[in-house]
Amino acid sequence: MDTEPIAVALKFGFLAVLYLFLLWVARSAWRELRTTTTPAPEATGIHPIGPGGRAAPTDAWLVATSGGGLEAGERFDLFGGISIGRSSDADVRIEDRFASGVHARVYSRGANYYVEDMNSTNGTFLNGGRLNGEAKLNDLDEVRIGNTEFRFELDVPDS
């Protein structure tokens, strides 16, 4: 029996299985990195670790109020910080023609939360005024990006 073609097939088969496997592992790793808004039960999302080595207390949320292809009332846990924008790199992805790829971010420093415009084209608005750089967020502040509006909520009582 001529085994030559089998040997060649096995060589390419070996490489193919190897690469498919690596692709699968890399893809799952990549996905895990992106699932930040809802921590999976097996705790796969990466969460920024705050002082004390554990995730910053999740006592703050961005709540979608209108636009952006988000359901009004959808809550985004801030953990240590999240980015908002149109690209898939952003933690909170919005469908908004006036939003930049990574438009703005919200993060905690010390005990406070801040919103920062990431050099977006159309700017970020805080309570109706255009944001210059970063600003501290107070409870129930309104953040607007393009046509998408969020409300910042701090220490909301159990709902």
Added chain:
Amino acid sequence: MSARNRELLALIPVAILVTGGFTAVFIVESSQIGDLSLIYGGYFLAVCVGIHLFIRVRLPYADPYLFPLCALLAAIGLVMLFRINDELALKQASIFVGGAVLLALTILFVRDYHVLQRYRYLIATAGILLLMAPRLPGIGSQVNGAYLGINLGPFSFQPAEVAKICIVIFLASYLAEKRELLTVAARRIAGLTIPPIKHFGPLLVVWGATMIMLVYIRDLGSSLMFFGAFLALLYVATQRLSYVIAGLALFFVGATLIASHVSHVQDRVDIWQHTFDKNPCHLTKQEINAGEDCGVGQIQQSLFAQADGGLFGQGLGESLLKLPGPFAPHCEQPFPDCGSILPAPHTDEIYALIVSELGLFGGAGVIVIYALVAARGFKAAVMARDGFSKLLAAGLSAVFALQAFVIIGGVVKLIPLTGVTLPFVSFGGSSVIANMILLGLLLMISNDARRPLPPPREEGPVVGGLPA
């Protein structure tokens, strides 16, 4: 799909690769398809499923890809060893089983790896003693001029493999406690944060120790591996790039100085720089007549073997490893030690053999496996909840990746070639066993890191964490 089911699923392609690889080698050697390779594949899968079940019971939240990736490395190693000599593959398989048992014992006995912090000075002393052992009279042994192995009766052992784990545990626990001291009051110059000179003290101490080690065991590769792991840990602990830059500069200067004084290290650098020159390491006529080549043949043959592989390789079992028929050298010792065109194909040069048989794509695939293992380790570090775990996970991943870098870099002539093993792939008991322990620790850390948090309690005191 739960993490553990993912792990089980990931073992299937690994078993397919073992079976396929053995079949290919078997076909080339005997021109027939036997069921032997299926049996090998089955055994391999059985051992892996055994470890998987153990992890499922003891570490239900551990990273699902760490173990399959390491099993994949072992699988490729077994296929390559089977291709060289089936006895080697058999031995390596039993070492793999032994390593698996040791992995289980590590997880059973250490239970909570945080206790290692308490014994850090003991562990550091053990690590240093292990590193020094190869030069002790009686048990020490010199291979190609470097002091890396010890002989205990019939067994030989590479203590540096175990020492690397000890040193990383020590550094992680030390830095977890002292890192604040290293991050205080710093000036920014040209985008770099430069701490005051006095804070470079620990860096200088470890650098000095590395240099002494370089003189003492005369192995550039393992010195680079240890020092690199230290720099990685220092960077993770302090976020100061200036430490890393200063450290690398110091290492480079120190290694250059030492290379010009220690002849063995100098030889290694010479044959790396002038691989295809005539007599690159200035041997005398007598030495050349006696058949010495100060190891230049190894790197030459390694490069030829890899070039021979091309993009997709010669095929499993089909690279030219032994001269055929009348040209085959006659020797008493069994095959890998003698008669191989590629020196040490089962240990140092196994990567060259992989590239020769599976080509650039196969070689790149192996590098990707190491990168993914390191990525999973760093992920565990990011997710870990206390400073020691973070540093330990980062350090173990770094030392693992650096070991692969040092030997692959040597084989492809990126850096001077030195005799460390390719983790999980190379033949060798100490290497497999030490890396199994390392894997066990990483699994334990990731299990802790991924365990869902219990419902939040009262705000406890803030324990030294790491910057995100």
